[in-house]
Amino acid sequence: MKRKRSSSPETGSTSHGSSGTEYDVFLSFRGPDTRANFTDSLYRTLVDKCIDVFIDKQGIDVGEEIGPEIFQAIDNSKICIPIFSRDYASSSWCLRELEHMMQRRKTNELEVMPIFYDVEPSDVKLETRVYADALTLHKEKHGAEIVQRWAEALREVTGIKGWDTENRGDGTLAHLIAQKVLVKLKVSCVDIADHLVGMDGSVNEVVNLLNVEFEDVRLIGLWGMGGIGKTTLAKVVYNKLSSNFDGCGFIPNVREASQGSSIMDLQRRLISDFTSDTEVRISSIDHGKNTIKK
Template sequence: MKRKMSSSPEIGSTSDGTLGALFDVFLSFRGPDTRTNFTYTLYYALLDKGIRVFIDKKGIGVGEEIGPEIFHAIDDSKICIPIFSKGYASSRWCLRELEHMMQCRKTNELEILPVFYDVEPSDVKLETRVYRDALTQHKKECGVETVQGWEDALKEVTKIKGWDAKNKGYGELAHLIARKVSVKLKVSSVYISDELVGMDESVNEIVDMLNVESKDIRIIGIWGMGGIGKTTLAKVVYSKLSTNFESHSFISDIREASKGFGLLNVQRQLISNIIGDVGVELSSIDHGMNMIKDQFCRMKVLIFLDDVDHASQLMALAAKKEWFGMGSRIVVTTRNKSVLCKFQSQFEHCLIYEAKELNNLAALRLFSKHAFRSDSPPNAFLSLSTEVITKTGGLPLAIEVIGSFLCGKTKEVVWQDTLEKMDHLLHEDVKEKLMLSYEKLDHPQKQIFLDIACFLSGKNKSYATYMWDDCGFFPEEGIDVLLLMSLVKIGEENTLWMHDQLKDLGKSIVHQEYYKDPRKGSRVWELGGPDIVQNRKGI
């Protein structure tokens, strides 16, 4: 009689015992030893976290053979958890399951998380008689060659760090394991495009800054102008490092999510992700802060807070290092460097990484992926493609938007029109993204931004400062804000520098002022300017 697969309906089994879905976890155990105590406790702890579990609820009777369904279930699982009890090695079926798991670990990168229930790793390693006597009996019934494979699997599995169930309550240990499994299964919880280009160096630099092996508590800021790829960079780093932490969370678009009473929902999401409780109830921001402090302080966590634009948001989510366990890391993406200033005294390390524009080679490759669905443009479009990326200034957002717009367009006249249009107008999708930073400025700061965009990029900051001072624009404070928001930089010899896309933004804003009548515009930078100024005298 062959063994039928038995599992709960929640995990996709069918009435005839055939496999209906992939499993997250396969539990291997000897029923009489652990089924009704620890194994079921772990099983339900995993189910509570939405994890699909294969568990044999029936067991194998005397004389029954292990069926292929069991091996299929192991093959189709992401994680296997063998629960080693004193009687585990007396079961030939448990040993066959273990041997198959260890084979899959080598070929399919299956993850094994052993639990030493009431035995020591030395027992499983056959250094004592606990398992050795059972294997001696198996040799008489199954042959030396068969048992040798089981012995090798037992010795090999002890090289994997597992859990010791002694001196821990079943519920506590089951909760710890379920949380660890949940973390491992959430590695791909953020979507990352297949069309990434030129990020390896930046990712490696941030990983080095995070230094996950260090036990200190760090906050890292990924800072830069809108559209430069901060969020994408953060997602790649998050996916790369998530499994190094006890629990982790990636909260997207905090700027938008925090509007109105939304910050309370952001706190709920963070707490739910970290402690695995989907029913978190918070009465106020203060209540949320206290819960984060109380619940996270003993855990090594990785938290990514994307698009933070105000220090109050960070205060509500990660105010002090004492809120987090040793080795925790908080990563913040922001356009405004000043949101991190208040936290430099709160964390042992508060570091800033400035996101960079793509170099010409990477920019051309990214553009080609969007415009031509390949790594490089056709020879006929190489020159035009190079002109496009030059006008984008290496800004990933602009490259992707223009590349997607030109995808499938083969007429050279369309490309020429697009290039000419880029000289006068910013694409709406790019403009919308960059306007978010502009709208955060007050009136004097906006005037300074527009002056630099229209006239003063590449000019000496000192001369412009005298003008702005006479206009009552508070230039020192205004320039400092623009620097913190990555809207302007100070280059060599004290010159002002602004990204081409930001200059285009400024000109498009001014252009809207005089769209119908250029004589009414606040700034003129094209030919004909002197005539317009002359005509406006006396108005």
């Protein structure tokens, strides 16, 4: 079923029907810092790739109370992306959002992908005065206990591998992040049966053979009579390891599919999985091979 998109009059956010609707991505950012530049570029890039994004378009930087729909949107999101800019920590609402994200992450219900935009992880970790001074000011209004929770969330998020500008333009960085989000969203797109029994040993054996931490190429063959679970094993391994790669694809029944259609159709499907390009154009099998290599 295709989800309906509408604009919420209260927050100006992209929403989808009722309050219980899920989002793919929640963007947390300091409006005056990045709303009109990087955040806008990232938002448009994500939407162009059909990723459902919650973004507070109106903003809470002007002093209103944060609405319950913000926390609910975090709860209903699969990935949260805090964009740490120079004045992110000066916003108590940004810090509340971050604290809520990190709490949800502890229950394995949410993935957090931090972006360090015009700041270093050491700034966010409170090793410099950039964010530390902002927290000191917050203590006067919000109290030491609350600010301590925010400080713990800031330190904790720096333990997650994130993104930085690295002399890249906003558009380039937004594209790279969108590609990574697509990969993470596709991790569980291969359907497997619930409550599988006796798979752990075989899965661990294949994972050890693949040894994805090494920068080489591995080809693993699963051999055996029909019906013993080779495809299921491959699916479980795929779901377990997909997030380690910038591109991934799962194509079952290759022999049968190549008999019913051309090899080029399989090549297009593989390239589409890697690049998220739904209109792959290849003119020959050799062209397809070269494109896959690239």
